[in-house]
Amino acid sequence: MSIYWSKITTELDPYVPGEQPQDKKYIKLNTNENPYPPSPKTLQAMKDAANADLRLYPTPTCDKLRECIARFHGLTKEQVFVGNGSDEVLAMSFMTFFDPGRPILFPDITYSFYPVYAGLFHIYYKLLSLNDDFSIPVEQFLTDNGGVIFPNPNAPTGRYLPLAAIEEIVQKNAKQVVIVDEAYIDFGGQSAAALINKYPNLLVIQTFSKSRSLAGMRIGFALGNKELIEGLERVKNSFNSYTLDRVALAGAIAAFQDKDYFAGSCKRVIATREKTAAALTKLGFTVIPSAANFLFISHSVISAAKLYQLLRDNGILVRYFNKPRIDNFLRVSIGSEEEMDLFIQKTAKIVG
Amino acid sequence: MSIYWSKITTELDPYVPGEQPQDKKYIKLNTNENPYPPSPKTLQAMKDAANADLRLYPTPTCDKLRECIARFHGLTKEQVFVGNGSDEVLAMSFMTFFDPGRPILFPDITYSFYPVYAGLFHIYYKLLSLNDDFSIPVEQFLTDNGGVIFPNPNAPTGRYLPLAAIEEIVQKNAKQVVIVDEAYIDFGGQSAAALINKYPNLLVIQTFSKSRSLAGMRIGFALGNKELIEGLERVKNSFNSYTLDRVALAGAIAAFQDKDYFAGSCKRVIATREKTAAALTKLGFTVIPSAANFLFISHSVISAAKLYQLLRDNGILVRYFNKPRIDNFLRVSIGSEEEMDLFIQKTAKIVG
Structure with missing residues (x-):
């Protein structure tokens, strides 16, 4: 606390990112990073961009990257932010x-940054209870509201909502914006980007951090009708005109162009996920069906809190959320095959 | 306009960055970029950072960079954001x-992003008229207010306020935060960072975009007492936990360590500025005394709007602000010696 803080700052309950411990080398299965590096072409494009031109500002409109993403999704540049x-x-x-006023809706179990944003911008929200199997209760999203946001697949559960259900939510909330946060969509889901030309109130958000192995470069994007994108541009240009640096732009363009590498790396992660899920089931775990690059698991005998600590002692970091309904679950990111074999071995010893 | 925009979005009057035209090659003297490239060590550090580790998130606390900046300014890491x-x-x-409520104070002629931020966050503000010579009227900043912000040197005038005057403003506004925006301080001014251990309400903001030739990498920082920095961290962690990417962090650290290159490049810019100012004065221009990497100039015969256009036709871009009190001035960034020789030649022809 400080007398110099604004009222909002005093009231904030900030997001806590997954730990990045420096004390020793861990197998990091706690922040949903991709086990495989960015494509060689992506790294080369970034090395090439580290040149004398860095003295110049980037293009604030990021046209080339937006065109590249638009082409991939069958949209136009004006539909990409x-x-x-x-x-x-x-x-x-x-x-x-x-707007402050009518509450927005999101699930009670979801990305823990949503309530933080709501706090920062004084947006009221109503939490909708996920069903007992952690699936999204579609009908609850059809009540009066000031906006809707949810991840698909959901985090930290990994559960996927089929496109038809998304379409129902978007269609029946025609007067407000529905945001589908698709950070993990490339690991087995179908993107709602396919619905954008049909619904002016749909915003789809994706990231380069997971399926494109660029968590270290901080690149994300939104897809939506051009009025929605224009609104985002207005806010961006009232906050920071140049949010993406030249090296990030070069890397992002190369990553989107290298489609084969992207497809291959997603495929490997999916295969490892399925193998890991099967092994965990055999060990007596409840494994929530996942379309993401992580698994959400619970064991009937050993508590999640205890397993988290024992894995940590064994050099393996996973994510534990001490929150209602999910405090007996762990979120385990899908690492390389070798990492997951070791994770299964260690886990088997602990629960065996 | 869109029915999907929030009230704030509808009311915004976004910032307009200096143009980055793609139609032909210009001599760019319009966005205060450094004419010299980042140091070779800085570029090498960034190339080296473009490696497989980019699959991992950066360290959200940016400790190494903060330590580096702290050491340079004789502060601790906890005093750097x-x-x-x-x-x-x-x-x-x-x-x-x-806070929304008591108005903050800033000059009527200043960085045009301040009123935009105020609009985005619903902060009231009161504009204080600069003196006729564009110097800051210190006594006006000593009235009741909810906070103070101004650049030193001021933009787009380039005028510098000596440290004693800054100290008076900070001291007499002890109950609220005084922000000194030092984007251009390395081109001839003395940083108010020297006052930080004395005044808990002083925040100094600097950038890597100008004196460290890294506009393309988007890196800035704030110096202040640790309570102020803690407040900024709270807001950051409620907005975006990882704002600096791994390549930017590597480049920033190298740029701060390469002190000789930094000093040399600042010295060259200052020398070129003084030479250019002298030449412009000879051509009949009023040249506001500048401690920045740009000059703010006005001619008694040819209007700024006309000169802007004629220079543009000659392949030279400068910045023209169509705003009260300064609509007969041009802001000219200091380019390389060759670029400025050419600028003087072309200008001499136009006004001659």
Whole structure:
């Protein structure tokens, strides 16, 4: 506390990122990073961009990157907004589309940054209880509201909502914006980007941090009708005109162009996820069906809190959320095959 | 306009960055970029950072960079906040230290982003008229207010306020935060960072975009007492936990360590500025005394609007602000010696 803080600052309950411990080398299965590096072409493009031109500002409109993303999704540049990680894109979306007043809706178990944004921008919200199997209760999203946001697949559960259900939510909330946060969509889901030309109130947000192995470069984007994108641009240009640096832009363009590498790395992660899920089931775990690059698991005998600590002692970091309904679950990111074999071995010893 | 925009979005009057035209090659003297490239060590550090580790998130606390900046300024890491360009640091400072309610104070002629931030965060403000010579009227900053912000040297005038005057403003506004925006301080001024251990209400903001030739990488920072920095961290962690990417962090650290290159490049810019100012004075221009990497100039015969256009036709871009009191001035960034020789030649022909 400080007498110099604004009222909002005093009231904030900030987001806590997954730990990045420096004390020793861990197998990091706690922040949903991709086990495989960015594509060689992506790294080369970034090395090439580290040149004398860095004395110059980037292009604030990021046209080339936006064209590249648009082409990939069958949209136009005017339907694409880019930002400094999908967290920034989400923050700006809260400012652009949600008003203090009528509450927005999101699930009770979801990305823990949503209530934080709501706090920062004084947006009221109503939590909707996920069903007992952690699936999204579609009918609850059809009540009166000031906006809707949810991840698909959901985090930290990994559960996927089929496109038809998304379409129902978007269609029946025609007067407000529905944000589908697709950070993990490339690991097995179908993107709602396919619905954008049909619904002017749909905003789809994606990131380069997971499926494109660029968590270290902070690049995210939003897809939506051009009025929604224009709104985001207005907010961005009232906050920071140049959010993406030249090296990030070069890397992002190369990553989007290298489609084969992207497809291959997603495929490997999915295969490892399925193998890990099967092994965990055999060990007596409840494994929530996942379309993401992580698994949400619970064991009937050993508590999640205890297992978290024992894995940590064994050099393996996973994510534990000490929150109602999920305090007996762990979120385990999908690492390389070798890492997951070791994770299964250690876990088997602990629960065996 | 869109029915999907929030009330704030509808009311915004966004910042307009200096143009980055793609139609032909210009001599760019319009966005205060450094004519010299980042240091070779800085570029090498960034190339080296473009590696497989980019699959991992950066360290959200940016400790190494903060330590590096702290050492340079004789402060501790807890007195340093870093962000995605000083524009982002400024935006977060508005959120952290200013409340809707009592108006904040800034000059009528200043960085045109301040009223934009105020609009985005619903902060009232009162404009204080600069003196006729564009110097800051210190006594006006000693009235009741909810916070103070001004650049030193001021933009777009380039005028510098000596440290004793800054200290008076900080001292007599002890109950609220005084932000000194030092984007251009390395080109001839003395940083107010020297006052930080004396005044808990002083926040100094600097950038890597000008004196360290890294406009393309988006790195800025704030210096202040640790309570102020803690407030900024709270807001950052409620907006975007990872604002600086791994390549930017590596480049920033190298740039701060390469002190000789930094000093040399500042010295060259200052020498070129003085030479250019002398030549412009000879051509009949009023040249406001500048401690920045730009000059603010006006001619008694040819209007600024006309000169702007004629220079543009000649392949030279400068900045023209169509605003009260300064609509007969041009802001000219200091380029390389060759660029400025050419600028003087072309200008001499136009006004001669």
